[in-house]
Amino acid sequence: MAIIREATPEEIRIRVEGRFDFSLHQEFRRAYEDDPPAERYLVDLRDTTHVDSSALGMLLLLRDHAGGDDAQIRIANCNADVRRILTISNFEQLFAIE
């Protein structure tokens, strides 16, 4: 399983392992879509080696589910490669990147 989900009362945490790409589309979605929007989300990328544009799309879908502009989503523990891609796309305008 490349997607690992944990939940506390305040936050849903989703961890992605390996390459975060189109092949994880269904799995990533299943991690959150059956629950109502949570107050906070954490996407933990400590074991993520690479993200591509499909991954960015999946993050946008999560944000939409979580309430769009009202969503509170943190993206944490990015390696340099992942961080570069998030920076070029200016995703810090939509997500809290740690």
Next chain:
Amino acid sequence: MTHHRRVLIADDSDSDRALLRAMLEREGYSVTAVADGAEAVVAFDREQPDIVLLDAMMPGMDGFDAARTIKSRAGTRFVPLIFLTALSAAGDLAHCLEVGGDDFVCKPYNTVILRAKLAAFERMGAMHREVSRSRAHVEQVNAHLVREQAVAKAVYDNVIRPRSLAINNLRHHLSPLAVFNGDVLLATRHAGGGMFVFLGDFTGHGLPAAIGAMPTAEIFYGMAAKGFSLSDIVREINAKLRRILPIGIFCCGSMLEIDFRKGLIHVWHGGLPDAYVYRAADRSVTHIVSRHLPLGVLTPARFDASVQTFEVAPGDRIFMCSDGILEACDAEETMFGAARLDAVLSAGHAPADLFPAVKESVLRFLGGIAPQDDFTMLEATVVDEATLDAPVPLAGVEDDAGADEWKLAYELGGRSLRTFNPLPLLQQVLVVAPGLRQRAGELYTVLSELYSNALDHGVLGLDSALKDSPQGFGRYYALRAERLAELTDARIRFEIEHQPDDDGGELHIRVIDSGTGFPHDDWQQQRAALANERKFCGRGIPLLARLCESLHYQGSGNDVTALYRWRPGG
């Protein structure tokens, strides 16, 4: 469904032949029997049997040769070929199968076994026919899809207009997979004479990625011809893509405007890797960094259409690429990366060699990996506008319908001045006069100069002398944005009138702004001195004076009337 079963027997023994014939006819086969290999081949061609029973040992052409020939004549048809043999050594029996036989039966013939084998081969035959039918169907559907795709590609090309990239100051490489990986390149001159270029990288795969490029291109070409600004166009593209693309699909894009006359470029850069300005004078490199989210992500209310502005000189080159270059992988899965690209750009190449040097560097890195050229990049060179070989586009009616006697008063006030650009609207009013349509480019320039004077210098009180110092340039645009954001009480008024006369017509454009004006009394005397200015300086008066028959300032200098006269054919 009973398949009419025809069998061919080849056996040199009369009694064996008669025995088999009797057995097979009892099973319902229609039998052709021959006595040697050569006759078997002839009979095969003539009768086209469904099954062949062949004696391995015959005089003349032996069974093995006959088997090879018959199998090749059968081609893609499944015709089981069974050897009849008295041989019993394992090696000999195996040889029967090696030469192309599908099975063997040993003499003396056992009816039960023979019947069972024939039934098994019939089942195989049925399966083979089914597979062939399916494959033929798939081929047909595939051919249909390929034809549909060709039509779709033709429509796509008519909208995207790939030939528009053939302007003489542009060089580009577009991935050959562009329609399927979502890369798009667009280029056009715009109503004011300058140039817009767009590089887009749509997410997703295949046709869905390419489809988003079509409305983008329509907006790009349509609005450029009407005189809309870069910000207007990216804002519209973002709104359209946000509306039509599913959440999670977006376009990383960069839109560049080159204002050749003023020696400026403006860039909206969202989601793509760095673009670069390569200076001809010292071969230095300025990075243009992505400041925005990709197109199609933000709602119109949250979209930021602000641009970055850079001064450029003739010979300078702007280089843009999709991430296909950075992510191009060699045989060891190492990526080309930004560091290698920076290295080529910093190697001090002559400006004309830069583009081929980058391309060659990537191709060499990839070695023999295919497809080698799955990346997209573009280079635009700053040139003298008069040398461009693409025309300024015309929007609007082509025929002689319209009106040539009219007046318009249009006043913009307060906060509307902050975000609304009235030029496309006014341009559309002007081209209502048939005589003005051929001159749309010049007229747009006149309108644009008058308006930017009224706004920047009149209402916002900016002094263009600010731009002359090295940091002053950035300071000027920062100050402009600041003052524009705070604008509340201000007005700019246009009074435009067109009258035909005996040969042609006269267009009066009066622009009044609520600013304090400028000392204009002796600008006529300064005219000679101003005529040599190449850079954008002062209120663009030399340019206006060149394009208009007369230019008249009154009031405190905040009230200007330009007279533009035109003659047919002139």
